[in-house]
Amino acid sequence: MIRKSKLWLGFLLLLLAAGLLTCWAGSRTVPVLGSRLGDYDGELNPGEFYTVVDEERRVIDRLSREVAPGDEFFAPDGRHYRVERVKGKVAEARLLGRDRDILAWEAYFEQVAVPAAVLGPDRTVAIYHTHSDESYVPTDGAASIPYRGGILKVGARFSRKLEREGVKVNHDVTPHDPHDAYAYVRSRKTATRLLQSRPLALFDVHRDGVPDPDFYRAYIRGSSVGQIRIVVGRQNPKMSANLDFAKRLMSYANRVHPGLVKGIYLGRGNYNQDLSPTALLLECGTHTLTRPEAERGVMLLAEAVPVVLGLQGSRPDLPEGERPLTERSPGVWRAVGWLALAAVVGVGGFLLLSTGSWQGAREKLRQFWSRELGLRKKKG
Amino acid sequence: MERMPVGILFLILLSLLLYLGIGHRVLDRMRLSDRAALLIIGAMVIGSLIEFPLGPKLTLNAGGALVPVAMAVYLVAGAGTREEKVRALAGALITGLVVYLLGTYLMRGLKEPAGRYDFLEPLYLFPLVAAAVAYLAGRSRRAAFVAATLGVLLGDLGHYFWVLKNRAPVTVSLGGGGVFDAVVLSGLLAVLLAELVGEARERLQGGPETEGRPEALLEQLQPPEGEERNDKKK
Numbered sequence: 191m192i193r194k195s196k197l198w199l200g201f202l203l204l205l206l207a208a209g210l211l212t213c214w215a216g217s218r219t220v221p222v223l224g225s226r227l228g229d230y231d232g233e234l235n236p237g238e239f240y241t242v243v244d245e246e247r248r249v250i251d252r253l254s255r256e257v258a259p260g261d262e263f264f265a266p267d268g269r270h271y272r273v274e275r276v277k278g279k280v281a282e283a284r285l286l287g288r289d290r291d292i293l294a295w296e297a298y299f300e301q302v303a304v305p306a307a308v309l310g311p312d313r314t315v316a317i318y319h320t321h322s323d324e325s326y327v328p329t330d331g332a333a334s335i336p337y338r339g340g341i342l343k344v345g346a347r348f349s350r351k352l353e354r355e356g357v358k359v360n361h362d363v364t365p366h367d368p369h370d371a372y373a374y375v376r377s378r379k380t381a382t383r384l385l386q387s388r389p390l391a392l393f394d395v396h397r398d399g400v401p402d403p404d405f406y407r408a409y410i411r412g413s414s415v416g417q418i419r420i421v422v423g424r425q426n427p428k429m430s431a432n433l434d435f436a437k438r439l440m441s442y443a444n445r446v447h448p449g450l451v452k453g454i455y456l457g458r459g460n461y462n463q464d465l466s467p468t469a470l471l472l473e474c475g476t477h478t479l480t481r482p483e484a485e486r487g488v489m490l491l492a493e494a495v496p497v498v499l500g501l502q503g504s505r506p507d508l509p510e511g512e513r514p515l516t517e518r519s520p521g522v523w524r525a526v527g528w529l530a531l532a533a534v535v536g537v538g539g540f541l542l543l544s545t546g547s548w549q550g551a552r553e554k555l556r557q558f559w560s561r562e563l564g565l566r567k568k569k570g
Numbered sequence: 571m572e573r574m575p576v577g578i579l580f581l582i583l584l585s586l587l588l589y590l591g592i593g594h595r596v597l598d599r600m601r602l603s604d605r606a607a608l609l610i611i612g613a614m615v616i617g618s619l620i621e622f623p624l625g626p627k628l629t630l631n632a633g634g635a636l637v638p639v640a641m642a643v644y645l646v647a648g649a650g651t652r653e654e655k656v657r658a659l660a661g662a663l664i665t666g667l668v669v670y671l672l673g674t675y676l677m678r679g680l681k682e683p684a685g686r687y688d689f690l691e692p693l694y695l696f697p698l699v700a701a702a703v704a705y706l707a708g709r710s711r712r713a714a715f716v717a718a719t720l721g722v723l724l725g726d727l728g729h730y731f732w733v734l735k736n737r738a739p740v741t742v743s744l745g746g747g748g749v750f751d752a753v754v755l756s757g758l759l760a761v762l763l764a765e766l767v768g769e770a771r772e773r774l775q776g777g778p779e780t781e782g783r784p785e786a787l788l789e790q791l792q793p794p795e796g797e798e799r800n801d802k803k804k
Contacts, residue, residue, distance in 0.1 A: 337739050365740050371692045372673030372729065375722075378693070379634075379746030382618070425691040431581055460691040464585075465750060467578050526581050533588055544769045 239400055242273065242281045250283060251453070254399040257281040262424070262456035264437065266444050268292035291434065291521070295441035314358040315495065316389035317345050320377035320461075322365040324397045326481040333399070333477040337365040340481045344474050345395045347485040351492035357499075360387050374462060381462045381469070390499045391435070392469040394461060395488070396421075403478040408449040408487075416475025416484035417452040418443075418491055423461040423471075427529060431467035434521030435498075439470070443494035450490050467522060468499075590615075593754075596761045600645060600712055611749075613637050618748020627741045628730055634745025638719040638753050645712045658704070658713040665700045665721025670728040672699070693752055696722055697759035704764060711764045718760035722753045 242251040242263065250271060251263055263271045263283065271283035325340035327333050342363050349361040362384055366376040381392060398406060398419060406417050420436045422429060433456065440451040463469040472491070475484035541551035590611055597607035617633030624630050642662075649655045673692050700718030707713060723744060730742040745753045 365738070367738060367740060368674065368732070370674045372670075372725070375673065375692055375696075375725075375752045376729065378750070378752060379631075379743050382747040382750050386619070423691070425694065427585065428581065431578065458691070460693050467581055522578055522581050526584055529581070529584055529588060540766070540769070543766070543773055546773060 240276075240279050240281055242271070242283050244271065244283055244285055251455075252400050252402070252405055253455070254401070255457075258458060260424075261458070264289055264292060264440070264454040264456070266440060266449075266451060266453055268296065289437070291437050292441055295438055296445070299442055299445040313499075314360050314387050314389045315349075315352055315499070316360045316362070316381075316384035316387065316392045317349055317395055318362040318364065318377060318380050318384060318393075319345055319396070320366050320373050320394050321369050321396055322363070323367055323369050325477065326397065326475070326479055326484060327477050328479070329481040334369060336367050340484075341395060341397055341474070343481065344397070344484050344488055348393075348395060348488040348492055351489040352495060355492060355496050357496050360384055360389060374460070378462045378465070381465055385465060389466075390468060391495065392466045394469070394471045396471060396473050397479075397484060398473040398476040400476045401478055403476060406452070406476040406479055407483065410447050410449060410486075410490060413486060414483050415450070415490060416479045416487035418450060418475075418487055419452045419473040420454045421461065421471040421473060422454060422456050423459040423463050424456050425458055426460045426463045427532075428464050428467050428469075428525050429456075430521035430524040430528070432463045432469060432521075435468045436470055437521075439491075439494060439498050442498050443491055446494055447490045450487065467525070590749075592762070593749075593758050596715075596758045597641070599761070599765070600715065601648065610637060610641060614749040614754060618750075621743065621746070624744070627733055629741060629743045629746070631743060631745040631748055631751070633748040634751035634753055635723060636745070638745065638757055639723065642716045642719050642757075645716055649712065654710065654713070657707045658710070658716040659720075661700075661704045661707040661713050661717035662720035662724065664707075665696075665703045665717045666724025666728070668699050668703065669696050669721055669725040672696075673725060674728070674732075693755060694759070696725075696752060697756040697763065700756055701760040701763035701767075704760060705767055709764075709768060711761050711768065714760040714764035715757045718756040719753050722756045726753075 239252050239254045240257040241249055242253065242257060244250050250265070257273055257276055259273050259276060261273045261281075265271070268288040270286045270289045272286055273281045273283045275282045319339075319341050321339070322342060323334040323336045323339040325332055325335045330340040345361055345363070349359040352359045362380050364377075364380045366373045366380070377394070381394070384392060397416075400406060407414050408417050409415075420440060422432045422436050426432065433454070436454045440454060443451045461469075461471045463471070472488070474488045538551065541554050542548070545551050545554050593614075594604075594607050594611050597610055598604055602610070614633040614637045617637050618631065620632040622630045622632065622636070630636060646655050646658050649658060672695065697718050700721050701714050703721075704710065704714035704717040707717070726742060726744050730744075732738070733740045733742055745751045748754075
């Protein structure tokens with residue numbers, strides 16, 4: 191009898207652990223390894239892309255990477271979509287509503303035309319490039335130039351403009367070639383090194399691969415610029431904190447330069463964003479745009495960055511009624527909550543699994559505390 | 571004066587505490603005393619700042635590679651049987667191969683956003699591979715740690731050979747991410763996964779298998795120093 195009940199307990203806990211791991215990874219679908227490996231066909235052919243449509247079959251996005259159920263999009267106006275089904279190269283997304291945080295930020299920026307940045311003099315912004323080969327075909331001559339792609343120059347423009355805005359910048363041009371999944375494991379070393387300067391934000395600057403240049407082109411201040419897409423990895427324990435920062439940046443950048451940020455894409459992956467709550471990945475235009483267009487886009491974004499970073503502190507200079515809004519960082523607290531919950535359930539589940547009963551788990555926990563903290567009690 | 575928002579500060583502290591705490595518990599489970607485990611964690615954190623040049627285009631980080639490798643060597647050297655040693659090392663070789671092939675051949679391309687790879691972030695896939703390989707090879711937590719750390723490091727070495735072959739202007743930093751490097755992360759996660767599967771399996775069969783096992787292996791089944799086993803079966 192005991193064996194049987196333990197069997198069930200074991201199964202239940204395994205199920206719970208698997209569910210938690212899935213939640214923690216931020217992924218609603220963790221496909222089985224084998225079935226995915228089997229039909230993996232390398233990259234999409236040139237000109238191929240996924241189209242994301244809403245329930246009325248209106249095109250809401252295009253992506254040259256595989257789109258999976260569970261991926262999410264935040265449009266600049268706050269519309270929030272989640273991909274429900276993928277049929278062939280068309281992904282069907284459901285509108286979940288208008289995102290409250292984005293709307294709140296829009297309302298805030300509406301009232302405060304140019305919020306003053308409260309950045310300290312010594313805080314830096316760090317920039318690096320996981321895909322250091324990425325380039326722009328019309329001006330660079332190829333989509334990929336190993337080790338010294340055009341993207342490094344886009345990053346340099348971004349950093350120079352930030353410096354002119356009064357922000358210290360740590361721009362790292364370490365190449366992480368070749369362009370494969372391992373690149374993020376390699377760039378993780380660079381990102382960790384950059385973190386030693388305690389940057390306020392960590393940007394991994396990329397460009398997209400959608401073939402249509404107009405899809406990423408906007409006209410701002412009378413010239414054509416490459417739009418920017420912010421990418422947040424959802425297999426990342428700090429996802430909600432990163433998403434918070436992304437929403438803030440998108441809202442303010444689009445307030446100052448309407449149409450600059452294309453939206454936020456919440457996709458599979460981690461993109462080393464577990465390293466910092468303010469780590470973001472930026473897609474600066476696409477490979478069929480000219481590099482100067484991408485540079486103009488990222489320079490406009492640079493104008494928004496210090497203001498948005500400055501807004502992260504409390505704002506004593508603002509009227510009382512405004513303050514709570516600027517201190518809003520629900521995503522950060524959500525991330526804290528998830529981490530704490532995962533720790534409690536993880537430890538509890540493991541103790542249960544290894545001892546087989548609540549009593550055993552409690553006993554083991556008691557032993558742990560008494561041993562670690564030296565609070566030895568007589569065993570009953 | 572800079573003010574770090576309380577939420578962000580709290581999040582950073584909590585995640586660091588959890589990560590290092592888990593790290594400490596994992597090491598603690600592997601025939602190390604509490605103090606030794608704490609020292610190793612400390613060595614990894616401080617070692618993260620130290621980078622040794624190993625030759626042209628190759629450096630080695632103390633916290634992300636040297637300490638984990640030393641730890642792996644210690645575990646292999648102290649393994650119960652010769653068979654277990656061979657299994658741990660073979661596991662590392664296989665993991666290294668699989669990790670390298672997965673990362674560089676199956677998941678590559680120029681597609682965007684953010685490159686094209688599928689199913690799972692490599693950072694989590696690697697420890698999954700290492701834990702699976704180690705578990706199939708020897709059903710051992712120590713083997714899982716050895717396979718994951720040495721395996722991911724071998725993957726890094728694979729990249730170094732790629733750099734040499736292609737005369738790439740790239741410096742390879744083994745374990746360059748220090749305590750946050752994929753090497754350390756994989757080692758810790760692989761042990762946790764092996765432990766989860768191992769504990770669940772033992773729970774299902776009502777305790778570890780002991781019959782017909784070599785004496786040296788049975789000795790290793792004893793709980794770590796200072797810990798009392800509260801469900802003694804035999």
